Amino acid sequence: MSSLVIRPFVPADEQGVVDVILPIQREEFGLAITADDQPDLRAVPAFYQTGSGEFLIAEFDGRIVGTIAMKDIGRKMGALRKMFVTAEFRGREFGVAQALLARLLECSRAAGMREVYLGTTDRFLAAHRFYEKHGFRLIDVADLPASFPRMAVDTRFYALELASG
Template sequence: MIQIVPFDSRHAAGVVSLILPIQQSEFGIPITLDDQPDLRDVPGFYRRAAGNFWVALDGEAVVGSIALLDIGNHQGALRKMFVAASHRGREHGVAKQLLDTLIQGARTHGVQEIFLGTTAKFLAAHRFYEKSGFREIDRMALPQGFPVMAVDTRFYCLATTQNAA
């Protein structure tokens, strides 16, 4: 049974072991741990204001991750959403559980819009986000505080309340 829990320091090595191989080997993105200081200090980077970082656990093994970065103005950035290949797909439901947890956490903390950036290579992710209610937006429509990564070429937004634009 998969559990979604807030990040704890005991998950640090598992998070790195999950994320780096997906970025580097699976998608051929030339990124290292040193390029991602947020992974060296998850609580300090993500647990500010409405932000948080969650992991999906299969027993004690980290099989998924997702983060909400508070970017101000009742807005958040979805970051670090990764699911181990062994746990992907609708039959496992890990990605949906992670995203549902993030959206509920965002709503609880008054976040009205969630933005994300992704690469053109993550085709399955594009379909997943669109099926989950995210709409593709132009880079110019991103809020000023959104941290655009060098590899990001597609951007999405989800209104978490009916009042959000």
């Protein structure tokens, strides 16, 4: 029986991560974006895996099928970034998105994080429903902390308070 593994990113995962994220951004959502436009993808340990931050990989039969990251933005706050799951592994059958989010929030609570923020685009309708189902509340851009790394494409913002574990 095949199984899903959620684990921290290691440098050998770099190309696999790019291979998951770029096609979703470019082909599914029509964003004119390249790996060069996202230098964080070539510096995951330095950008995400510092402080209380983390970058997780979802692997199925040794193949990377999903990603999620938490950027430590200070004052016990984090920015949820890079949540992507390949089309064939979306939905309840595999539970990849749910497993990635649950593990990341577990890691964030354990690291002492209290609040999580995220930005997304108006186009990611399924993502909106997913985040809302998992307790994120829609907030105004003015309610984002000053340290939040806002992306130019982000037009919709969410927040989640983490209960201490």
